[in-house]
Amino acid sequence: AAIERIAPTLRALRHSDGGLARFHGGGRGPEGRLDQALASSGVRATANIGLAMGFARLSAGRTSIIIDTHAPPETEHSFNAHASTLGFELTSGRRPIIVNCGSGADFGPEWRRAGRSTPCHSTLSIDGYSSSRFVPHRPGLAVIDDLLLEAPRDVRFQQSSGLDGATVLATHDGYSQTHGLLHVRRLDLSIDGRDLSGEDTLGALSETDRITFEDLMNQNHLQGVRFAIRFHLHPDVEPTIDLGGSAVSLVSVSGEVWVFRFSGTSKLSIEPSVYLESGRLKPRATNQIVLSDTVLDYSAQVRWSLTRAQDGKSHIRDLHI
DSSP states (O other): OHHHHHHHHHHHTBOTTSOBOOSTTOOOOSTTHHHHHHHHHTOOOOSOOSOBTTEEEEEETTEEEEEEOSOOOOGGGOTTOOOOTTOEEEEETTEEEEEOOOOOGGGOHHHHHHHHSGGGSSSEEETTOOSSEEOOOOTTOOGGGOOEESOOSOEEEEEEEOSSEEEEEEEEEEEHHHHSEEEEEEEEEETTSSEEEEEEEEEOOSHHHHHHHHHHHHHTTTOOEEEEEEEEEOTTOEEEEEGGGTEEEEEOTTSOEEEEEEESSOEEEEEEEEEOOTTOSSOEEEEEEEEEEEEOSSEEEEEEEEEEEEOOOTTTTTSOO
């Protein structure tokens, strides 16, 4: 049966809270329906199967992380595709912590377009650009008909595991043509699921990319290339800047606390975001952590981490409240 064939993929794309990852319009769906479908399939859970429909999964303890490690479809096949390459989500038990904004299709064409852009995903984006570009507006072309153009051509992925935990290393060249820069993202999840270490790099590696970057620098009078790394938060997560602006405490409704830290010269800020959820009358207000920086040479690197510093109250941490 079809459900038996797709069950391993659905399990790989399901977070520890039972909901599907919010990529390319996906989401939790009706409560319990996915669990019921998987149970009726009769297919038992197995170890991670590598890439599932272009997504990688890291899981340990109560933590699940799902990463988009594949280029989106282009042109006529990209009607619902998002520019989300190398975006990730993190869920702890029943509590989503890091999310993507989701699909805005239920809230009109402008929200639909915004939700598909790279800044609406938890990944790095260069100011004013998505990793895949949209077909420009033209007279007579409805906004809802916008398709993706110039998607990353070369997306690479490696996954490994050891005694200390598991690692995903992925790259995409979505900014090579425009800026001569390759995005490299590394995620390391500890064996107990309490620590996630991340490293994001923008670099001009080939001679062609260096020439493109140099031309761009000359055009903007050596002002550099501004970029931001965004971490969109679930509406039930409350952020507070700590340690003089070098850390953010993230508190869920169950009392669980995660601490975000970073190293380097990036500027840390908490900015407004939205959570686009099907069935709601309007987008839900939420927040995002933003690390802002500039590429001034041929590369820039930002290291960051998320650590579960305090567990939630055991009697409510896994309840939907």
